Amino acid sequence: MTKLSRRQFGITGLALAGVSLAGTFPASAQQLKGGRLRVAVLSELANYDPQQLSTVNFHVIKNLYDSLIEYTPEGKPEPSLATEWTIAPDKTAVTLKLRSGVTFHSGTPFKADSVLATLQKGADPKRGKNVFATMSIVKDWSAPDDATVTVNFKAPVPERQILDLLQFLIPIDPKGIDTVETVPAGTGPYTLVNRAVGQSLTLKANPKYWREKQPIVQDLVFTIFSEDAAASAALESGAADIIYNGSSRSAVRLKGAGYQVTSGPGKLVQVLRINSTRGPFRNKAFRQAFNYLVDRANILRVGYANMGEIVALPWAPASPAVDASYIKTYAYDLDKAKKLIADSGVSPADAKAWKLLVYGTDESSVAISQILQGSLAKVGIAIDLDVRQGAEYTSALLGGDFDATFGAIGNVQKFPSRVATNSIYRTSGNPVLKDPHPHPAYVEAIAKVDAASGGAAEVKAAYDNLNKVLVDEAFAIPTNSYDVGLIVASDKIGGITLDIDNLFVARTIGFK
Numbered sequence: 001m002t003k004l005s006r007r008q009f010g011i012t013g014l015a016l017a018g019v020s021l022a023g024t025f026p027a028s029a030q031q032l033k034g035g036r037l038r039v040a041v042l043s044e045l046a047n048y049d050p051q052q053l054s055t056v057n058f059h060v061i062k063n064l065y066d067s068l069i070e071y072t073p074e075g076k077p078e079p080s081l082a083t084e085w086t087i088a089p090d091k092t093a094v095t096l097k098l099r100s101g102v103t104f105h106s107g108t109p110f111k112a113d114s115v116l117a118t119l120q121k122g123a124d125p126k127r128g129k130n131v132f133a134t135m136s137i138v139k140d141w142s143a144p145d146d147a148t149v150t151v152n153f154k155a156p157v158p159e160r161q162i163l164d165l166l167q168f169l170i171p172i173d174p175k176g177i178d179t180v181e182t183v184p185a186g187t188g189p190y191t192l193v194n195r196a197v198g199q200s201l202t203l204k205a206n207p208k209y210w211r212e213k214q215p216i217v218q219d220l221v222f223t224i225f226s227e228d229a230a231a232s233a234a235l236e237s238g239a240a241d242i243i244y245n246g247s248s249r250s251a252v253r254l255k256g257a258g259y260q261v262t263s264g265p266g267k268l269v270q271v272l273r274i275n276s277t278r279g280p281f282r283n284k285a286f287r288q289a290f291n292y293l294v295d296r297a298n299i300l301r302v303g304y305a306n307m308g309e310i311v312a313l314p315w316a317p318a319s320p321a322v323d324a325s326y327i328k329t330y331a332y333d334l335d336k337a338k339k340l341i342a343d344s345g346v347s348p349a350d351a352k353a354w355k356l357l358v359y360g361t362d363e364s365s366v367a368i369s370q371i372l373q374g375s376l377a378k379v380g381i382a383i384d385l386d387v388r389q390g391a392e393y394t395s396a397l398l399g400g401d402f403d404a405t406f407g408a409i410g411n412v413q414k415f416p417s418r419v420a421t422n423s424i425y426r427t428s429g430n431p432v433l434k435d436p437h438p439h440p441a442y443v444e445a446i447a448k449v450d451a452a453s454g455g456a457a458e459v460k461a462a463y464d465n466l467n468k469v470l471v472d473e474a475f476a477i478p479t480n481s482y483d484v485g486l487i488v489a490s491d492k493i494g495g496i497t498l499d500i501d502n503l504f505v506a507r508t509i510g511f512k
Helices: 112-122 159-168 174-179 228-237 248-256 285-286 296-304 326-330 334-344 363-378 390-399 415-420 441-449 454-473
Strands: 038-039 069-071 077-078 084-087 093-098 138-145 146-152 190-196 202-205 219-224 243-246 260-263 268-274 355-360 384-388 405-407 476-480 487-489
Touching: 038 228, 069 159, 069 248, 069 384, 077 084, 077 159, 084 159, 093 112, 093 159, 112 138, 112 146, 112 174, 159 415, 228 243, 228 248, 243 334, 248 487, 268 296, 268 441, 285 334, 296 363, 334 363, 355 363, 355 390, 363 384, 384 390, 390 405, 415 441, 441 454
Parallel strands: 038 219, 038 243, 355 384, 355 405
Antiparallel strands: 069 077, 084 093, 093 146, 138 146, 190 202, 202 219, 243 487, 260 487, 268 405, 268 476
């Protein structure tokens, strides 16, 4: 039986371009005051569905909802809405004991039926979104009583993969599950007051929240800024207390100006997402050329102020599937790219008959898109950039309405098959590549990873196979890891708590 207690964590440090981004330890709740917390963000959220784990939703998920279990920044599991969990000796099932006395924002009691409804939604390819791929290991589930849920697996599952599933599952009020995209339906520390699309989001403290003395601040206001510079100006003028998920370059500058800068453990990986169902990208050799066309070192330097690491696979440095040899094998090489383009047989006219979708609101995305555009020009391919702002870009990204675009992916420091929670890597219900999946070798490789519950040799072979398939199919080209969810705060703010996925956690924050 696993039974753990929750604890607070301090802020870790980070070195960046010669500048220390070390934060301070959170002040205790008794030392912090409530009030109105003003947070500047640079993106409009997609919706309120916690199973839509997209970066544009990172600032609201943990403020409107709670997970079954939480991870510490070091990856240690701790109780949340599940107070205990027991993994069967043969690892084919896990049984949860649920917290009593918790209610959803609607007043509905949190019980086993909400977990069952959440599992049902997650297992639905049309509704499960980022959670659907994680549910592929699940056979069925049951609830012998209102406080107990058992989840059965199709085969023995590695313990870490089971814990990842529990951490990823965020119970949704059964009464609101069909409308969760437009109306929040959680148990979280804040409730929705008002949303002005493209402008702001206002939340208020949940008076019936189950965590003692939380949340600290009574009002939580997110203001959406179209430019990173404008968000920085708001912080410096006192119009905002925090910037969440701003750029690395601004974080460095503001740190030098005396502001607190906090970086969490949940690095993202930047990926050139390729729609292999369109135009020249239907050709594998043409796609493979992009393994060599992305100038990873320049992208990391210009886009992220060298804050991160070069990668050629979609794994953050802590992932067990990391293989550093791929960085050298697929280093920037225009000659190799030219040869693959020539071998592909794609005509010069077809080779440039596509556009690179660009998130115009994000300065880093614009910069790295221009770098790729320059590399393509050097091999004789002149392409246009399709620059879109805010919700228009997000809609195109999540709907798969693009030829190629840069977009970050998460969950890449956990069990390797969690990569399939990201839209471009989904094995089923992929919004970009559609069904049936055009890359069956990739689908099979993910299945082999999920089934590798034997010895170290079997596991390593499954990881190695997945890595080989990823670069061979080349429908997504990773470039670098980087920090997402950077928090830049005034010196009046305390109580910042790290989240393993770098989601914004406001409930412990207060004023000094």
